[in-house]
Amino acid sequence: MHRNAVAFLVTFSVALVLVSFPAASSGAPSTASRYHRIISLSPTITEDLFAIGAGKQVVAVDSQSNYPASAPQTSLSGYTPNVEAIAGYHPDLVFISYNPNHFADQLRHLGIRVVMEPGATNLKQAYSEITSVGLLTGHQDRANLLVRSMKYRLSEIVAGVPGVRRHLRLYHELDPTYYSATSRTFIGSVYRLFGFANIANAAGASAGTDYPQLSGEYIVKRNPQIIVLADSKCCGQTAGTVAARSGWKGIAAVQHGRVIGIDDDIASRWGPRIVQFAAAVAKIARHN
Secondary structure, eight states, rough: OOEEEHHHHHHHHHOOOOOOOOSSSSSSOSOOOOOOOOOOHHHHHHHHHHHTGGGGEEEEEETOOOOOOTTTTTOOSSSSOHHHHHHTTOOEEEEEEEEEEEGHHHHHTTTTEEEEEEOOHHHHHHHHEEEHHHHHTTHHHHHHHHHHHHHHHHHHHHHHGGGGGOEEEEEEEESOOOBOOOTSSSHHHHHHHOEEEEOOOOOOOEHHHSSOOOHHHHHHHOOOOOEEETTTHHHOOHHHHHTSSTTTGHHHHHHHTEEEEEEHHHHHHOOTTTTHHHHHHHHHHHHH
């Protein structure tokens, strides 16, 4: 992950999945929605909207909302939002996860409803946001079904990891300069389901941040048994590039083939595809 993306994660306090939850998993919306021109300036909320069947109500999404492919992606930015450009789509509801310079107040002044759904720091918050989006858009039943499905699948995935693999040491890499995420972040809460020992925790506590920058020496010394690369797409990191790092060949995760690259987007969002993320991590944990 690039430096600006890491900084954005810190601001959001993040940092997550269905193997692909279809948008048509259950009947009609539970209530009639008042909103028919929705804009999402949050990639995670975009995924939530389409997963619960509210995609037809969405008229525009921000430039970072690249999933699903059917989402009406535009040049709108959730990082540096342009009020005039947003208003030009004549939305009746705008979802945001970030509010730079209080731009939401400007939209509200124009009579546009703005709903803040901040970055989740745990699964409970992620579930709550899905149900909130469902209630606002008239898809409460579908949202509730999605949350129940996510909970069930996650419990299945965790149960499928043998007890002897539940306490492995883990290193989560955000970018090649060794920024990581502690157990206090959203992605850390997923690792806690398995009982993994996050090697970033001590460094984060010492530095007073949930996204500490580690050193190569620190990582080698902590000898993680699982390495998750959330910089595979942005920065081309793979099991091969990790093994080629100075001193890393002796790390347990490298020796036992437990280095996995995860799509950067899936690893940094707190939406439905977190189930897909958990399944990939469980698979590498079971690997001998």
